[in-house]
Amino acid sequence: MKRLFLFSFLLSLFLLSLSADGKTLRSLFAYNLFYLQTDNMPYIETYLSVNSSTVKFYKNSSNKYQSTLVITMSFKQNGKLIKYNKYNLRSLEFSDTTEVNDIFDMQRFSLANGVYDFDLSILDSVAGLGNEYNYSEKIEVKFNKDSIEMSSITMVDTIYKTINENILTKNGVDIYPRILNFYPDVYNKINVYAEVYNLNKHLGTDEKFIVRTSIFDANSNKDVKGYVLNKRESAKATNVILSEIPIDKLPSGNYFLEIKLLKRDDSEIVSGKIYFQRSNNIILEKNYYRNIVITNTFAGGISDLDTLREYIRCLSPLSSISEKQMADNFIRENDIVLLQKYFYEFWHKRNEKTPEKEWLNYLKNVQIVNAKYGSKVYKGYETDMGRVYLQYGAPNSISSSENEPSALPYQIWHYYKIGNYTNKRFVFYTPFLANNNYVLLHSDMIGEPNDERWKVKIYSRNNPAGDAENTEVESHFGDKLDDYFKNPR
Known part of the structure; x- marks a missing residue:
């Protein structure tokens, strides 16, 4: 039920020259469908994210940089306007346009069952004409108030317990949706949110059932081994499904995440799925490290797993972003040989002739910063002073x-x-x-x-x-x- 579109606004060369600094406006749009039982009415939730580097900023009365988009959304049936909203979407204020974040917006519309002609318009009001886009799609809303129904599955960036109710609040939690269903290797887990309605009417109030969250390959339709999560729940009028699945070891590929509700006899009650893509260079790197030979090396002689993990942690001040990511993932495993190979290659890349000497010199500096800047809370190499000392020297x-x-x-x-x-x-x-x-x-x-x-x-x-x-x-x-x-x- 969830749709995803990547908008790339391609204009004629003449109009493009009139757009914001010659930039092409880019945004992501998606929507999900839910049912509000207190009103016996379905509703649609829309998500819009605009790439800030493709809009034009102006200096406001506070002498800060800000952008303004004019958003128009409408739902029609047979030419008749059913729902309409036009509003200004303003970015946050920034002192420097190099520090801007993407602009996010979320809206909700109550809609009766039926098929709607949806229209979306985005206009960069600062850039003016030439940086506008119009998009249309047919959207079907279909919920049976007496049947067991599942909402759309929402990919989630973050979840917080609600303090003050707001547009992000659902059933006591604030859900920050993830619009793009693409997970690069910096992501180690997937969080999803869904709602299931009327289980109490059909199973009986508080009757037990199983929520099974799993991942299967989009090409072969086969389950991916090791990616199944089962959780026991009790039937209510609205059941909130919050699931988290680790994906740090999931290889690159195209997948579906499926949520399936099962009775005690393992028969299916209802299910839904959502497509996502995974890019995991860490897995490729792991295969690379497995081919490294460490026989008769200083790294191969480190036989204590805890010591080796600590040695790798203290490399952080010298490590690239990808090395830090790999180290964090490798440390969580109990594969001492893989850690030995990673540790050896780290120093071999920096000094092919005498990697052990390079490591021992660094270790002396680690001992210095641990003694000078360490505390009961932090190791010396974890502090800012320790990091600068190890990265640049004394x-x-x-x-x-x-x-x-x-x-x-x-x-x-x-x-x-x-x-x-x-x-x-x-x-x-x-x-x-x-x-x-x-x-x-x-x-x-x-x-x-x-x-x-x-x-x-x-x-x-x-x-x-x-x-x-x-x-x-x-x-x-x-x-x-x-x-x-x-x-x-």
Whole structure:
């Protein structure tokens, strides 16, 4: 019952030149069908996500960047307008257009059973004509109020217990839907939500039944071994189905996720399914690592699983994003040989001739940061200072201030040279005076946090609010911050 469309608005060259900076508006649209028993009425839930990089932003009265889309949705039967909504969809406000998030919108419409002509219009009001799209589709709504019925299955990004009811609230939880049914390897699980109606009328109130959630191959229609979850439930007027299935080991491919309700005798009550795609490079990487030979290597000699896991965890400061993902997945397994091969290859890629020497030198630094920056809560390599030390080496100088009036405790690390970069600084501070955990606040090194209000935040000890637009601070008695930053000791 769920449909997914990827809109790519292709305009003529003339109109495209009039669009937002020559960009082509892109968005995702989907819908699901549910039944509200208190009103004896079905309803449709629509989801719209617009790629922010394809819309035009303007500076609003708060001097922030914002975009505005005009959305029009209508449902007609035989030319007669049944439901209609036209509204402005505004993005969040941003100080910098490089930091924008995609624009998300969700709407609900009560609709009686029947077939509807659905029309959707999206207009970038800032870009004006030329950045507009119109889409139409026939949608059928069909629920029997006396039969056992299942809603559409919703793929879910996140689920939270409801504090204040809002548009995302269903049966005591806030459901943040996932519009795109594509799961790259950074996703380790699938969460789904569905509702089943009238089980109490047909099975009897509180009668037990089984909810079986499974994954099967879309090409062969065969169940994927190891991906079946059974849960016992009791029949109610509306049963909420929340299921979570780990997919960290699921290979790349096309699949269906199926929710099936079964009686005690294993006969089917009702079922529904939803299509999704999986891309899992981690599985491919695992096959790659299995072919690595570690006989008579330093990695092959590490026989304690807990020690090996800890060694791999401490590699995080040097690891790429994909290496961190692989390490996290491999650590969860009990395959010590696979971990040994991963550990060996990690260092072999960095020093083919003497990987063990490279590791032992790094281990000495890990021991240093664990001793200097570790605590009862964090290992030294898990702290910001430990990470910077392990990634870039020991700083050439450290300027430290713990008792400067009006300032939170801070340290400024200075490096003469990092790779091809020279004269780089890292500013750490303790936002919470109750602990001694220094957090990286600001740096002029590429790829590191760069906060234009870093001085204001350090001098927030006696002025926690401050001016949100201000990036400079008034001079304070005993002020050393500028001097330490500009003239490292």
